[in-house]
Amino acid sequence: MDIIYFLIPLALVLLVVAILAFIWAVRSNQFEDLDREAQRILFDEDQATTLKKSDQQNKLHNHGD
């Protein structure tokens, strides 16, 4: 069980890294407009399908690889 003396401090280091990453994300405005980010992926996908039908086929092909 002595392994916890190593594993727990290691987990604590990771915790500190996670907290710092979160603080960085908040400070760099990544949580400003949550509605927008949730939907962005849908918009761009659709635009590709309506605008570039031929491109889309290539894309499908690539996805199949």
Place this chain on the structure above:
Amino acid sequence: MSEEFCFHCGLPVGSGSEFTVEIQGHPRIMCCAGCQAVAKTIVDIGMDSFYDHRLKSAPGTLPAADIVPQFIADLSNWDETSLQTPYITQSDQQNQEITLIIAGITCAACAWLIEQQLKKQAGIIECKINSSSHHALVTWNPEQIKLSQILQAIAAVGYKAEPYTPIRAEAQIKQDNKTALIRIGLAGLGTMQVMMYAVGLYLGAFEGMEQNYQSFLRWVSALVATPVYFYSGFPFLKAAQISLRNRHLTMDVSVAIAISFAYFASLWATLTNGPEVYFDSVCMFIFFLSVGRYLEMRARHHAQSSTIKLTHNQQLIARVVISDLQTQMIPANKLIVGQTILVKAGETIAGDGIVSAGESTVNEAMLTGEELPILKRINDAVTGGTFNIDQPLTITITKNPQESALATIKQLLARAEAIKPPTYVLADKIARQFVLAILVIASLVYLYWHFNSPADAFWITLSVLVVTCPCALSLATPTAITAATSALANIGFLSTRAHTIEALRSVDHVVFDKTGTLTNGNYELIQVCPLNNWSEIQVLAIASALEAYSEHPIAKAFHGESLPSALENVKVQPNLGVKGQWRGFNVRIGKPAFADPQNQVTPPEQSGGQWILLTVNSEPVAWFEVVDQLRQDAAETITILQQQGKTCHILSGDSSGHAYTVGKKLGIENIRHNAAPADKLSYIHDLQKNGARVLMVGDGINDGPVLAGADVSIAVANASDLAKIAADGVLLGTSLKPLIGVMKGANATYRIISQNLSWAILYNLIALPLAACGFIPPWASALGMSASSLLVVFNALRVKRIVGQTRWT
């Protein structure tokens, strides 16, 4: 054929509209040329999938007709350096940066559409649009594109954009939001860790654990819990300190006592190998409560920033006359007494003053509620913010912007707001009694155990405090209000104050303003009475051809009836009528005194509407009756409100008998007409003296004080800015019908708040005696606390469904 709706803006389309655009392979009907143009632009830039992603029939979508050519023409003003400078920052050597505020954004798809449109323009380096604050940050190269072109590009897809300086409050909101998120993040991550160690400790407690492992886990827990307590828990500690200093017990006191006792007792136990540590409970309390507070804060911020957005006045621009030929544009709030300004036709008058040259009609509806324009000649006084209709006016400024009529009304409004009846907030009242009870009980428990089993006294008291920590209780109201606020926004009602929803529940009298609220300010032709063998078609043809030359609201009633006939020498007489020549005859239409100055003809019997006379060679040929149109669903809304047991009233500033006609049509008996703003306020105060809870629905600046004085008030979508500031909520669409949903939603919210509070209190009543007897181990108290909090949160989310259902009923 059933009623059709404009595919772009969702407004009803008159039958036989010829405006269509092919979108995604289907011809779609549009209500006006404006919507058609916008939809076409959207299709042309390949963004037709916008129509899939936007919220369907989003309330408050701007009909593109709002973007009048005048607005677009005025945009070129923004190219003047003197106007631009305060808004622009130089982002680097070549590029400039500006914040725009955009009206008409209803969902994320709108923001996406505008971004795509801007990115297609040459010279735009970057643009970022925030779909919740409606701000756009645009960086561009001034050598390639002008500011006015950027604004025009946004107008082309149907949105109004204006330069904007975010005010201090908004920066503060942003900062608060970030701090709160970091506190929650820290508490959340910390809780996860400490809970893991707690599982180890619990297992150890059941199955035996070596002392050194146990104390290691305790020390690690303490290490993680310390920043959570001091940083994430800081707002609670601070709030408790403030409320104790004010000798006013709030929920925060109870929360702060529970977490502080638990934290320091656990720390003590860690140092001295005491019986229990509660670090997991401390972290979890702080995490749950911070999330609850955060939701509440977001709802509050949302309300705050919508008020800020609503009150963002369109920047008035004044053209100051420097010499005979030259004018210079300055912001209207920089005007000084004695300056002379030029106001072109179709512009808003920039400041209070007197007319020094020119003659024109002015629409003062925003001030008086009277839709009909008023004639202004030399030496007549004009008020800033009113609208110049037909001819250019030169005006000498007589008042500083701070002392203008608008500023005075704003002061009256502030006074009315100060004496607004307080709203009874259920949770506050309960909190005070609850906290007091808990403190008394905890002390009694401590005393009892102190005499019977001194060693356990402290730990049992602690467990009482932890178990009764009012987590569910303090989540009960904010979660329900938050859910209701967002659900109501979806049906077209924006609540701009924290107490609006709770206040709406108790309303029993609903008072409506007439012009602009029950009616929509558009005149409608309801009766044609041809005289002396003239046919209806003939007289209508002449009348509509004449009125086509005028932009007067009454003239617009004829614009639909287009049967053009050839006219010559047409002249519009401001505020009187139109004259011209038709097949060699002199024809005149307008006020009886204008159309037929010689003979004093009397109109047919008086009936609330207004009579317009048409003469041919001074011979009266027809009477036309026009009235201000009722809003489409006014009748239905009023009937349902009355069925719900609310008494409806009409308060009108209008001096004609039209208020009674409207009242008769809608089945409203309590009517007061010819009421000045002060009369309206005293009417409401009289009702309130008799114990009524009054909801006021209005639109004009003259409604401002009464909106502020009513128990709760709602401004309609096209209301003046001032009315929107004064009101507690704003209807987003052109319909009055969301009012019904709002009432239902308010009742449902209140019901859910009471359920939540009852549950939270019940939970405490059960847990408290058990804890007081020393039966509740820490893990059980933690489990019970989380379960009851989750229950409260899920119950609150039901509001969304209940309100959602009302949308279609």
